[in-house]
Structures are given as C-alpha cells and as structure tokens.
Amino acid sequence: MVPNRVLTGTVLRSHAGGYLVYQKDLNLEFLCPARGRLKKERVSIFAGDIVEISDIDTELSQAVISACQPRRNSLSRPPLANVDQVVIVQAIHQPEWHPLWCDRYLVHFQLELPDVSFILCFNKCDLANEDDIQSLRNVYERLGYKLHITSARTGFGMPELTDELQGRFSIFTGPSGVGKSTLLNVLKPGLNLKTGIMENEFGVGKHTTTASEIYRLEEIRGENPTWVADTPGFSVSELTHSDPQNIPFLFPEIKELATNCKYSNCLHLVEEGCNVLANLHSISKDRYLSYMTLVEESKERQREEQSQSTKIDSKVKYVGGKDDNDERAKKIPRLNKRYRATSRRLEKQQFSPGKIDLDSLAAEAEE
Ligand SMILES: Nc1nc2c(ncn2[C@@H]2O[C@H](COP(=O)(O)OP(=O)(O)O)[C@@H](O)[C@H]2O)c(=O)[nH]1
Ligand SMILES: [Mg+2]
Ligand SMILES: [Zn+2]
Known part of the structure; x- marks a missing residue:
C-alpha cells in the first residue's frame, strides 16, 4: 500500500x-x-x-x-482520448475498395481530430496486383498522405506499420471487414479480437454497445508506450457533417486550387469562373466525385438541422404585409414544404448538374 x-x-x-x-x-x-x-x-x-x-x-x-x-483531443464515438494518429484501414479487394469510403473516413477524422497524423493502410495486398497498388499510390501519395500496404494474412508490410506506431496512440478505423481486428491481432500476439464479424450495412447493431479499449504493444524502441485501439465501422450518417464550407479545406488538391478562386465562399461546384472547376483536369476524377458527394451530403445535413431548429417555421404566412399588425397583410396557410416552389435564391445555390457532366465523369472514374 x-x-x-x-x-x-x-x-x-x-x-x-x-x-x-x-x-x-x-x-x-x-x-x-x-x-x-x-x-x-x-x-x-x-x-x-x-x-x-x-x-x-x-x-x-x-x-x-x-x-x-x-485531454489533448477526444473522439465521441467510440469514446477515446488523447489520440496521436489515425490509421484508416481499407481492403483493396474483399470488400472492394471504394474511393468515396476512403475519402469519407479521411474527411470525418480530419474534422474530428484535426491535430493528429494520418496513415492510409491498404490491407489484403495478398489479393491485389501491382497495378491496383500503384494507382492508389498515384492518387494518395501525391496528395501527401502516408501509405502502408499490408497483408495481415502474409505479414507483408507489418514491420513497417509496427515501426510507424511506436511510442504513440493510434486508432484503427475503416469500413467493416477490411481487416482492422486481424491487423491488431498480428500486432499484438495473444490479443484475440474477434474477426470476420460483419456489422450490418447501416453500421447499427452489435458494435454500438462495444466498450472502447486501448491495447499496449510491446515497445521495440523508445520509452513511450505504444497504444492502439480498434473501432467499429461507421454508417454514412455517422460520417456526415453539417458544415459544407469545411470540406474544401480537407481535400489538399482542392484547397490549393481554391486559394486562387475569385469567390470567397465558393464550394467549387457550379460557379462560373471558379478556379477549381477551371482546373478539374489536374485532379483525380474520383477525388472530385468524392468531394462533390461529400459537399452535397453535408449541405443536405445542414438543411435538415436548420429545418429542425426552425420547426416553429410557422404554419401560416403573411401576404402583402409584414404581420398581424399590418393592415395590408393577408394571412394564408403555408403550403407543405414539398408543394412549395423553390425560391429563386435557393434554386441558384442548389447544385446544377448541367455545368459539369456528372454522368461522364462517373463513367470515366469507373473505368
Ligand atoms: N486475404 C486476406 N484476408 C484478410 C486479411 N486481413 C484480414 N482478412 C480477413 O478479412 C476478414 C475480416 O477481417 P476483420 O479483421 O474481422 O475485419 P474488420 O471488420 O475490419 O475488423 C476476416 O475473415 C479476415 O480473416 C489479409 O491481409 N488478407
Ligand atoms: Mg473488427
Ligand atoms: Zn471555386
């Protein structure tokens, strides 16, 4: 004692x-x-x-x-504090890699933990070929992200990943089934996290009650302990934020082009003369598609939150005058939202796919 x-x-x-x-x-x-x-x-x-x-x-x-x-920082779901590094794990195949999910996780965690470092860990490389890997490198390494190509199954890339984790607290995140728990089991022999459990499509289910836990890896150098934590897969709504204006800053290539955009609040989607739109050829089409999708989702979330906070959005409106005290005013019932015509201003703000040929962009990206 x-x-x-x-x-x-x-x-x-x-x-x-x-x-x-x-x-x-x-x-x-x-x-x-x-x-x-x-x-x-x-x-x-x-x-x-x-x-x-x-x-x-x-x-x-x-x-x-x-x-x-x-705390230096914290994450609310799962509850974790003082994170140094986020390892975004993805499989190249099984499940099939999808750029949008990769970018969703990147954007979410950059917003949640702006002061930490990021690693993109492409796992299951035993199922991938050199071309797959090279094309990922071409996009993400060029943007300045650190890539690790691993196979929890064969052990490929594991010493390099182990090295990167030393003396820090890293959280492993990414879609379900990509091998997060398997990687952690390899990094910490005897850990025995359950693997191969698929959460359902919407991310709800067993993991919501899973308590968060951090594990210490054996130090191979340095004095500071090395910590890791597993996290469950997230659903789209958990990865959606209501602040579209932040998103351009979380895509390095768009952020760079945006510095020369002549509009100050530009979302780089439709505006005539926008510097990002003028230079679309210089950035990855997949990345721009992710960007557009995330901005649109974010705008939608913002609208939802605004409409919830203005639920008082009165049932009547005044025509020809300001309010009840105004003699000229005529009180008429407000139409249900979906029967209302979009206001001219809103219409202008809303995304017009006419400017960019979305279908051909998507088709090219698929190739
Ligand atoms: N081929 C291959 N399969 C892997 C690899 N890593 C994990 N798996 C398998 O992928 C499935 C999902 O792994 P799991 O660790 O549960 O994924 P999590 O949902 O991200 O934690 C399991 O069946 C693993 O055996 C790998 O590097 N290569
Ligand atoms: Mg798991
Ligand atoms: Zn712009």
Whole structure:
C-alpha cells in the first residue's frame, strides 16, 4: 500500500464499475473506481485519458482515480482520448475498395481530430496486383498522405506499420471487414479480437454497445508506450457533417486550387469562373466525385438541422404585409414544404448538374 503517493496512469477501459489503469513506472495495471467527487461532478473518463491515481495498493492491484487530466483531443464515438494518429484501414479487394469510403473516413477524422497524423493502410495486398497498388499510390501519395500496404494474412508490410506506431496512440478505423481486428491481432500476439464479424450495412447493431479499449504493444524502441485501439465501422450518417464550407479545406488538391478562386465562399461546384472547376483536369476524377458527394451530403445535413431548429417555421404566412399588425397583410396557410416552389435564391445555390457532366465523369472514374 502506498497511500500518500499520487501517480499518473493511462485508462485502458472501464471495468466493473471502475476503470483499468496502466501505470508506466510500476509497469502494473490497477483496477480503480473514480472518487465520489468525480462521479458527482459527472466527469467523463475515456480510454486514453491520463488520470491521477492514489491509494495505490500494488498487492491487490487497486487504486482510486482522484483526477482526470485535460485531454489533448477526444473522439465521441467510440469514446477515446488523447489520440496521436489515425490509421484508416481499407481492403483493396474483399470488400472492394471504394474511393468515396476512403475519402469519407479521411474527411470525418480530419474534422474530428484535426491535430493528429494520418496513415492510409491498404490491407489484403495478398489479393491485389501491382497495378491496383500503384494507382492508389498515384492518387494518395501525391496528395501527401502516408501509405502502408499490408497483408495481415502474409505479414507483408507489418514491420513497417509496427515501426510507424511506436511510442504513440493510434486508432484503427475503416469500413467493416477490411481487416482492422486481424491487423491488431498480428500486432499484438495473444490479443484475440474477434474477426470476420460483419456489422450490418447501416453500421447499427452489435458494435454500438462495444466498450472502447486501448491495447499496449510491446515497445521495440523508445520509452513511450505504444497504444492502439480498434473501432467499429461507421454508417454514412455517422460520417456526415453539417458544415459544407469545411470540406474544401480537407481535400489538399482542392484547397490549393481554391486559394486562387475569385469567390470567397465558393464550394467549387457550379460557379462560373471558379478556379477549381477551371482546373478539374489536374485532379483525380474520383477525388472530385468524392468531394462533390461529400459537399452535397453535408449541405443536405445542414438543411435538415436548420429545418429542425426552425420547426416553429410557422404554419401560416403573411401576404402583402409584414404581420398581424399590418393592415395590408393577408394571412394564408403555408403550403407543405414539398408543394412549395423553390425560391429563386435557393434554386441558384442548389447544385446544377448541367455545368459539369456528372454522368461522364462517373463513367470515366469507373473505368
Ligand atoms: N486475404 C486476406 N484476408 C484478410 C486479411 N486481413 C484480414 N482478412 C480477413 O478479412 C476478414 C475480416 O477481417 P476483420 O479483421 O474481422 O475485419 P474488420 O471488420 O475490419 O475488423 C476476416 O475473415 C479476415 O480473416 C489479409 O491481409 N488478407
Ligand atoms: Mg473488427
Ligand atoms: Zn471555386
């Protein structure tokens, strides 16, 4: 028992009404309830949090969490704190790689965790050929993303990936079935995460109750512990944000062209004279298609949220005057939204596919 000592530790996961906390200097794990005060103040504690522990009993492996240090960053789903790196895992085949999903994950995590580094991990390379891999490199390496080509099955690329994780906390994310859990099982022998479980198409189901947990990998160099966490696949709606104006900044190639765009709030979709549209030939068509889709989805989400917040959107409207106090005003019932004509302004803002030939762009991208 070391009653007066206060040490810091890393929360691994919640456990039996408390938390499992790893203390580096003692190299021990402690089961720690949180002090009553923390519970009363409803301080949330996530896996990855750095906490102060006291009443340390090394024999019983028990202690008490007395405080939670401020987080550098955090993710709400799954709840994780102090992330250094996001590894976006994708399969090249099985499931078939799709640029939109790759870009969805990139955009989502760049928004959620703007201060972390990113790795694109293309797994199942045992099922891919050189051309597949080269074409991925051509697009994403050119944009400055770090690529790792791996096979959890054959071990290809695993030493390089292991090296990249050293001394940091990395989360593994990406669509279901791409091999995240299998990769982690290879990185940490004995981990035995369940593999081959497909979540249903909409991402709801068993994973929603899965508690988050971080795992320590054996250090091969350096002093800092190496942490990793698995995450479930996300549904489209979980990856959709209501801020279309942010999206151009999350596509490096569009961001670059946008600096010379003469419009300040341009979404680079339809505007005559937009510098991005004038230079579409210089960027990947798949990437631009992803960009358009994500902006459109984001605008839709924004509209939904705005319409929810203005539900008071009155049932009547005034014609010929401002309001009830205005004599000229005539009160008429408001038409249900879908019977209303789109206002001229809204019409202009809405995406007009006429400007860019979407079908041919998509067809070319498919080839
Ligand atoms: N061929 C091949 N199959 C793999 C590889 N990695 C994982 N798998 C298989 O892909 C399936 C899904 O893997 P899993 O780790 O559960 O994917 P997760 O949903 O991303 O966690 C399992 O059947 C794995 O055995 C790989 O590198 N090559
Ligand atoms: Mg998994
Ligand atoms: Zn523009």
